Amino acid sequence: MKKLVLVDGNSIAYRAFFALPLLNNDKGVYTNAVYGFTTMILKILEDDAPTHMLVAFDAGKTTFRHDTYKEYKGKREKTPPELAEQLPLMRDLLKAFNIPYFEVENYEADDIIGTLSEKVANKEEYDVKVYTGDKDLLQLVTKNVKVALTRKGISNVDTYDLATVDEKYGITPIQIIDMKGLMGDSSDNIPGVPGVGEKTALKLLKQYGTVEGVFEAIDDISGKLKEKLEANHQQALMSKQLATIMLDAPVALTLEDLTLGEPHQEELTGLFRELEFASLLERIGTDEESIEEEIEDLDIHIADEVTESMLETPAALVVEAIDENYHQAEIVGLSIANSNGLFFIPTEVAVKSDMFKQWAADTSKQKYIFNAKRAVVSLGWQDVILDGVSFDIQIASYLIDPAANSHEMADIAKRKLSLKVQADEVMYGKGKKRHIPEEHVLAQHIARKAAAILDLKDELDKELTENRQQELFENLEMPLSIILGRMEMNGVSIDQAELKDMGESLVQRLEEMEQKIHDLAGIEFNINSPKQLGEVLFEKLHLPVIKKTKTGYSTSADILEKLKDEHEMIPMILHYRQLGKLNSTYIEGLLKVVHKKTGKIHTIFNQALTQTGRLSSTEPNLQNIPIRLEEGRKIRHAFRAEEKNSVIFAADYSQIELRVLAHISQDDNLKQAFIDDMDVHKKTAMDVFGVEEDDVTDQMRRTAKAVNFGIVYGISDYGLSQNLGISRKKAKTFIERYFESYPGVKDYMENVVDEAREKGYVTTMLNRRRYLPELTSRNFNLRSFAERTAMNTPIQGSAADIIKKAMVDMATALETEKMDSKLILQVHDELILEVPENELEKIKELVPRVMQDAVKLDVPLIADAAFGDTWYDAK
Structure with missing residues (x-):
């Protein structure tokens, strides 16, 4: 039996976008829709194991249906740019999965799916399954074509066959188009017969079969219903026509073209990493093991004492402290590279040498280092002062190419040098496999870093100058x-004692809140268990279900926020969670990182990380x-x-x-507001809302503040609407009024992107x-991200x-x-x-x-x- 799966790409993409909160990777690219879309694709591949597959997309805003009715889909809001940017990424993922996708100018994805399902509708060797969020496609159900409709969320579906359609509606699949003809469809702006809903439409169809049958028997119908039908006769026929999926669209694909091949593993893995889909990597069977080639030994001197020739400057210095938290780290060795050669110095030899200590602290002795900050701290714990650092390879690399995936020594050497440096993870291992190799291997590794620093310095210095x-x-x-x-x-x-007191107080408050929540629920349950909480909220208290997951009801923070006015228990649960996180993450978390020796907290500042x-x-x-x-x-x-x-x-x-x-x-109005020491948020509120200063309310100012900072981050009308809980139309108006008030800002935003x-x-x-090669990308998603980034x-x-x-x-x-x-x-x-x-x-x-x-x-x-x-x- 061959298994053909047809996916309504736009429908699944929309479902995914609105089901998940806005997510983005570290480059600022939005990923929530593409993540949900990918989750659905993986579910299909795992659950259905198709032999043939196609994802169909809409080709554009207008189709042949607009020739019949210009207002078709006319009430739909414009696709949010945060979603539009992700659609090209979905196509990139489908290419990597080796899954065919298709679109036809002037037709919808539904018509492509309908045409292909018709080709196999009577072929016994094919089992067909259609994935969509659109009930219109139920008209395609036959004895070997099933339709899987997404419910709330993404990956939960209800599968319809002939029996299920009959059980749900009491009509045949083909009568779905008649039902739409009578009741219309607000999502597609199909008018139908005003005042006729699903219940009435089904009653009429069970009695008269089709829209045409209803009007043939119009004299058997009486009252207001008859008046409504007679007044909208042609509209009902047109609505049926609009709801009818084409079964003979110009789809130049054979069933052989839909054969599912093996995924392009390397390309797929690269995309998952770029999009930061770490949780999905395991599902595609990626091999995370590093493959390192053999590298030849360098000619090095292992020192049993520090000599003057080792300390000739300028010199490259490596202080090797391998623990990730170098405040707790042990220095496993040092290396110096200069005109006299390559030297490995065991830790105890270096830190006990007065000659080395004086040299390390001497500001006149030029030292080239990789990560000077870490070296300062690591030696500091050994009571050795480090000064005179004139060049830091890591910082230079970071300034030259802030977008590089890594500024670790091995990766910089790989990009810039023929000299190979092994990655620390390969040399020392990870987790339980962490170990310090024998001295010869260790010395080679650390000395190789010093040699690389010496070779890299002039090249990086030249690039900084350029x-x-x-x-x-x-x-x-x-x-x-x-x-x-x-x-x-x-x-x-x-103050550790005060932190502990805070923790105890929070635990007591959490216990009191837990009891109140249990009293309100009328049952004891584990508040921290999403499964138990979901059962209490949606089965016992019958609150409206917003989203379901594989394991049950979603009780995420954004879901509870939408329900907080439904029951007095919900705000308490949200507060309970916040206090619980405060205790576990911050109070207990801070106590865990207090340094045993100093009794203080020594945070690590990351200087070469963010692109801004x-x-x-x-x-x-x-x-x-x-x-x-x-x-x-x-x-x-x-x-x-x-x-x-x-x-x-x-x-x-x-x-x-x-x-x-x-x-x-250089916007004159914005500059003057600050020169005059005005409250800039109040000033923006006056402009956006068109009111005098005395009439600006606290809510107006909060809205203006969101607009001010939103503009800085290149926010869209959709993003602002989500932040403020307002319509996109109103958010768009706010942004337009902002730019009217500060035209210089608008000019800057446009000019900086062009430049x-x-x-x-x-x-x-x-x-x-900050380099932005994505500005010329054909990928709309990447190009839009780059434009926002250029602005902010x-x-x-x-x-x-x-x-x-x-x-x-x-x-x-x-x-x-x-x-x-x-x-x-x-x-x-x-x-x-x-x-x-x-x-x-x-x-x-x-x-x-x-x-x-x-x-x-x-x-x-x-x-x-x-x-x-x-x-x-x-x-």
Whole structure:
């Protein structure tokens, strides 16, 4: 038996898009629809094991049906750009799966499916299954053609055969078109007979068979129903015609063309990785094992003592600390490469050598390093000071090509050199297989890195010069790496007892909330079990079902948000979950990463990660402590000064991205708003809503704020409508009014895209680059992403550069003034310092001034500052 599966591509794509929240990969490409679409394709391949398959797409907005009725599908909203961008990606995935897809100009996907199903309708050797979200296709059901209709969500389907159609409607499949003729279809804007619904239509068809039969027997029908039918006779016949799927569309495909081949595994795996579908990789049987070729040994000297020849500079230095969290790491060896050769130095030899320590701290001795920050910290834990770092291979690579998948040593060498460097994962293994190899192998690996650094330095230096990025590299990123290393080493003091008290208090509150929820539900159940919670909400309490999954009812946060007005228990469950996450992720999570030796938290700042230039932090991520909830803000109360008679001082930039936008766009109205020290969100609210300042409500200001920041991120009318819970039409009006108020911003958005298309990249104020080859892509999805990125990267990236410049200037100012105050954290646009009380008055003036003078804009840069005993108090 041959198995033919026909898929209504547009229908499944729409279902997927609206069933899943907006998702995107690290490049900002939207992926929710393509993820849901891929999930459905995998389900079909696994469950149905088809021998033949086709995905049919609509070819365009107009079809032959519009010749009959111009308003056909006329009430449908324009496809959201976030979905339109994903349709080409679906085709790319189908190519990688080796699944045929097809479209025909002037026809719909339904007509392609109808024509192909007709070809095999009476062929006993074929079993046909159609996947769609459109009930119209039920008209295609025959003895060997089944239709699988998607329910709420994506992968849950109801399969209809002849018996199921009869059981559901009491009519034959072909009568579905008569039912549509009478009742119409609002989704396709098929008018039908006004006032006739499904129930009446089915009653008429069971009695008279067809639309034509109904009108032949019109005298047997009485009352208002007869009047409605007579008044809409031609409209009913037209509606039936519109609902009829073509069975002889010009589809130039044979059944042989639909034979399903083997997927292109490498291409498919690459796409899944690019789209970040990690959870789906296992389902396509990818082999994650790395294949490394043999590499020849280098001529190296293994030192049993440090000598002067090893320390001749300039020199490449490798400090090999292999644990991912290098605050807990053990240095397994060091290597130096210079004009005298390649040297491997065992850790104990280096850290016990006064000659090495003096050389490491000597600022006049030029050292080239890969990841200077990590080397500063790793040696710091061994009481060795590192200074004099003049070149960092990782940072140079990051500035030259911020979009590269990796800036690890092996990957940089692979891109730039013939000298091969083995990946650390291959050398040391992962997880339980983690090990330190024998000394000869270890020495070769570490020395090879030093040799690569020495070879790479001149090439990368040349590229930085060609890109006019030397100043950015030498005056910003290089000094910042050392500052960040010292901040990491210093860490931030935390009151563990207070954190534990917070945890105990939260646990008590969670228990109380759990009891209240159980009382409201009238039953005890595990609130953290989606299955049990779903049964309580949708079976016991009979709340409306919004989405079902393979394992039951969906109880995700976005689903519960839609139900929060349906039952008083729902807001409590949402709050219960938030408090539970606070306790497990942040309170318990922070306690787990307190350093055993110092009793402090030493977060790791990632300097070479984001394409915008922003810093991020890990282990723990201190930038993600939730502060919208008061309980979340209180976690900051546990962060306090290490020294007695010291305070926490925090200063953050006010609306820095909007100020940068005003400067870059040179929009007169936006610039003037900041120069006049106006509330820019209130100003935007006045323009968007057309009201005077005194008439701006809090809700208007919140909406205007969403519009302001949405513009920065290149938001569409669909995205804004989702953020604000308003119609797309209203969101579009807001955006149009914004651009009317700030025409310079609109010009900037258009011009920056044109310029980026010409150059291939955009730059920040300090000349950080982001390359956007996707701007010329034929793929609509990638091209649209690149256009949004071209608009917002100069803004986000310049804001990132400014806060980094402020950190470098701050460190210089503190050193120049010989102050004991020190930088301890950076979070988004905020700098946090620990300040002795006797320096507080000076710091109150110094910090805002340094931050405001970091970069000169055509509008004022404002830094708001506060201080207190804890980070919470410094607000």
